[in-house]
Amino acid sequence: MTFVNVGTLGTQPGQREAVVAILTRANPQLAQAGCLLYEVGTSEESPDTVFVTELWTSAEAHQESLQLPSVREAIAEAMPLLNGQMSGFQYQISGSPLRD
Amino acid sequence: MTFVNVGTLGTQPGQREAVVAILTRANPQLAQAGCLLYEVGTSEESPDTVFVTELWTSAEAHQESLQLPSVREAIAEAMPLLNGQMSGFQYQISGSPLRD
Numbered sequence: 001m002t003f004v005n006v007g008t009l010g011t012q013p014g015q016r017e018a019v020v021a022i023l024t025r026a027n028p029q030l031a032q033a034g035c036l037l038y039e040v041g042t043s044e045e046s047p048d049t050v051f052v053t054e055l056w057t058s059a060e061a062h063q064e065s066l067q068l069p070s071v072r073e074a075i076a077e078a079m080p081l082l083n084g085q086m087s088g089f090q091y092q093i094s095g096s097p098l099r100d
Numbered sequence: 101m102t103f104v105n106v107g108t109l110g111t112q113p114g115q116r117e118a119v120v121a122i123l124t125r126a127n128p129q130l131a132q133a134g135c136l137l138y139e140v141g142t143s144e145e146s147p148d149t150v151f152v153t154e155l156w157t158s159a160e161a162h163q164e165s166l167q168l169p170s171v172r173e174a175i176a177e178a179m180p181l182l183n184g185q186m187s188g189f190q191y192q193i194s195g196s197p198l199r200d
Contacts, residue, residue: 004139024195024196095140
């Protein structure tokens with residue numbers, strides 16, 4: 001079942017754009033690993049937060065992707081720029097009103 | 101800018117599948133109104149929660165869609181099945197590692 005992972009990452013003051021730059025760096029390994037959607041963004045109401053929405057072919061594909069060298073490097077690069085506050089949720093897709 | 105709306109809807113005990121059925125009912129008006137993605141789902145860890153992830157061409161398109169008769173009817177139908185607990189966040193997309 002298609003798996004959804006959505007989350008917020010708290011950043012150190014002034015580091016939001018640097019984290020966005022890391023997370024949006026093109027990475028063809030993700031699609032090969034089963035990533036269907038990976039959207040990174042911000043909100044004016046939350047100056048020190050980066051938002052992420054991901055769809056994966058399965059929860060396992062998502063989990064395994066965290067072992068990819070490119071993903072581990074991006075996480076290591078971003079970690080010092082984060083403030084440790086994270087939130088979000090994960091779920092399995094049941095359906096969509098955009099599909100019959 | 102592409103707009104993301106993600107959220108959780110608390111349901112009355114035993115009403116989760118009924119809410120999923122309402123929210124996943126095919127509705128071509130949504131795509132016409134600028135909906136790019138609308139994924140509804142559940143999680144085994146949260147028996148009384150429905151999760152929704154939406155992408156829209158803009159925040160305005162999302163806002164205007166709430167006036168569509170079909171959307172208002174779905175909300176009215178689902179409301180008695182909800183427990184009032186809602187959470188989530190909204191943001192503007194900056195980019196994606198799936199795109200150059």
